[in-house]
Amino acid sequence: MDALDVADLSFRYGRKEALKGVSFHVAPGEFCALLGPNGAGKSTLFALLTRLFVARQGRIAVMGQDLQAAPRAALARMGVVFQQMTLDLDLSVARNLAYFGALHGLSRREAALRASEVLERLDMAERAGEKARDLNGGHRRRLEIARALMHRPRLLLLDEPTVGLDARSRAAITAHVHGLARDDGLAVLWATHLVDEVTPSDTVLILHQGQILQRGRAQDIAPEHGLAAHFMALTEEPTA
Amino acid sequence: MSPYLRAMTAILGREALRFLTQRERFLAALVRPLVWLLVFAAGFRAALGLSIIPPYQTYITYEVYIVPGLVAMILLFNAMQSALSLVYDREMGSMRLLLTAPLPRWWLLFCKLLAGVLVSILQAYAFLAIAYFYGIRLPPMGYVWVLPALLIAGMMLGAVGLFLASTIRQLENFAGVMNFVIFPVFFLSTALYPLWRMAESSTLLRDICAWNPFTHAVELIRFALYLRLNLEALGWVALTFAVFMGLALWGFDPARGMMNRKTR
Structure with a gap:
């Protein structure tokens, strides 16, 4: 069963078509950029x-659960890291995790256990008592990833999670999430416009003007170090 | 504990923690009604004579009259403040975190609303305590009776704020709307003057005040403080709550409302 299955998805803002018949799937353990x-x-x-948002056309299923028909079951199986930071800066790392755990129905004890587990996984165990405000950008992002893993989702969605981070933090976060897919069998959908975050064995989906232009393994789509040029050529806007 | 109650406890706990860490917000919320009570009311005491109107059974001073209105003012400002922080949360993204929790959206919004109301009730009681030491003594049981009235009135005003938050996309626009909402709602009510006083200057204004749901919130609180139930006010407040809560849920519905429009 695919962790994420998107079929014929379209969406428009008024008259502007933002997505046109988008279809793709992400399997467990797959890192899809x-x-x-x-x-x-x-x-x-x-x-x-x-x-x-809710689409008027198309279907989204998470681990076989239709997002429209069974939203709670589908949402319970996905973890999300949004592009904009969504931490409560006045709360400690542990309290941020506990709050999220409670929203996902975890008891206090269970949430505390899971919090130690995910912080350990993200190399942040020693920061549990620190205020989120005192963390640097890279650690804030890691905390958001840790939080998204609290309810043990099977699918992890990350929307440009490295925006605004320095090169070292970007590399660390990219490596961490690749590790989650490889070692834990988590399906990952990682949105980005930075091709250097993609490894040769990753699946690549190229989205342009609301349509999927290409889907395949990075190493099959373009030769080593050639993905950037391929991406640019594919998504080049015609000059007037 | 059910997932519903767990989420509610977490949302209330988070709001309580915020409240404890933001003492300036608490003090600022008290300053406004205190200025009205200690300065404005003292000045107007001589100018405004009040006849005996229910629920009062004797002549009262102007300070005594405006206390329920100022309590309602605390609820009103807090409701708008909560709505503003909702718009902020939505712009900043943290609202998304809440809305992607695997619980019905109406429940999550209801918990958020309740959390804001409970904080404003604490502020209302702090104000009543200061008023007590200033010399405004209410029937002792009135302090207990007023609790459900504060809860219902707070929920109604919170629902109006939630509706506004669901319809307004940008923070800058919200500040303007707040001025357009708060001031007419407050001044066109019985918070500062009774209806018969308003009728002396204009029957139209009196009618507008009588229709204003905030008037009914004020009267519900006023009557409860004197151990009386104003059924008409309760009915209006409950109806207004139901209408605005319904509209707010519609606004936050991913299939229909403003959440579906692109924020630019």
Whole structure:
């Protein structure tokens, strides 16, 4: 069973078509990089996948659970890291995790156990008592990833999670999430416009002007170090 | 504990923690009604004579008259403040976290609303305590009776705020709307003057005041403080709550409302 199955998804803002018949799937353990330039429709797709918006056409299923027909079951199986930071800066790392755990129905004790587990996984165990405000950008992002794992989802959605981070933090977060897919069998959909975050064995989806232009393994789509040029050529806007 | 109650406890706990860490917000919310009570009411005491009107059984001073209105003012400002923070949360993204929790959206919004109301009730009681030491003594049981009235009135005003938050996309627009909402709602009510006083200057204004749901929230609180139930006010407040809560849920519905429109 696919962790994420999107079929014929379309969405429009008034008369402007933001997504046109988008179809793809992500299998358990697969790291799928959703590449698209600004305005390609990535954020709209994420809003639909997280049910912030509801599409009038198409179907989204998470681990076989239809997002429209069974939203709670589908949402319970996905973890989300939004592009904008969604931490409560006045709360400690542990309290941020406990709050989220409670929203997902975890008891206090269970949430505390899971919090230690995910912080350990993200190399942040020693920061549990720190205020989120005192963390640097990279650690805040890691905390958001840890939080998204609290309810043990099978699918992890990340919308441009490295925006605004320095090169070292970007590399660390990218490596961590690749590890989650490889070692824990988590399905990952990682939206980005930075091709250097993609490894050769990742699946690549190229989204442009609301349509999927290409889907395949990075190493099959373009030769080593050639993905950037391929992506640019594919998504080049015609000059007037 | 059911997932519903767990989420509610978490949302209430988070709001309580916020309240404890933001003492300035608490003090600022008290300053406004205290200025009205200690300065405005003292000045107007001589100018405004009040006849005996229900629920009062004797002549009262102007300070005594405006206390329920100022309590309602605390609820009103807090409701708008909560709505503003909802718009902020939505712009900043943290609202998304709440709305992607695997619980019905109406429940999550209801918990958020309740959390804001409970904080404003604490502020209302702090104000009543200060008023007590200033010399405004209410029937002792009135302090207990007023609790459900504060809860219902607070929920109604919170629902209006939630509706506004669901219809307004940008923070900057919200500040303007707040001024357009708070001031007419407050001044066109019985918070500062009774209806018969308003009728002396204009029957139209009196009618507007009589229709204003905030008037009914004020009267519900006023009567409860004197151990009386104003059924008409309760009915209006409950109806207004139901209408605005319904509209707010519609606004936050992912399939229909404003959440579906692109924020630019």
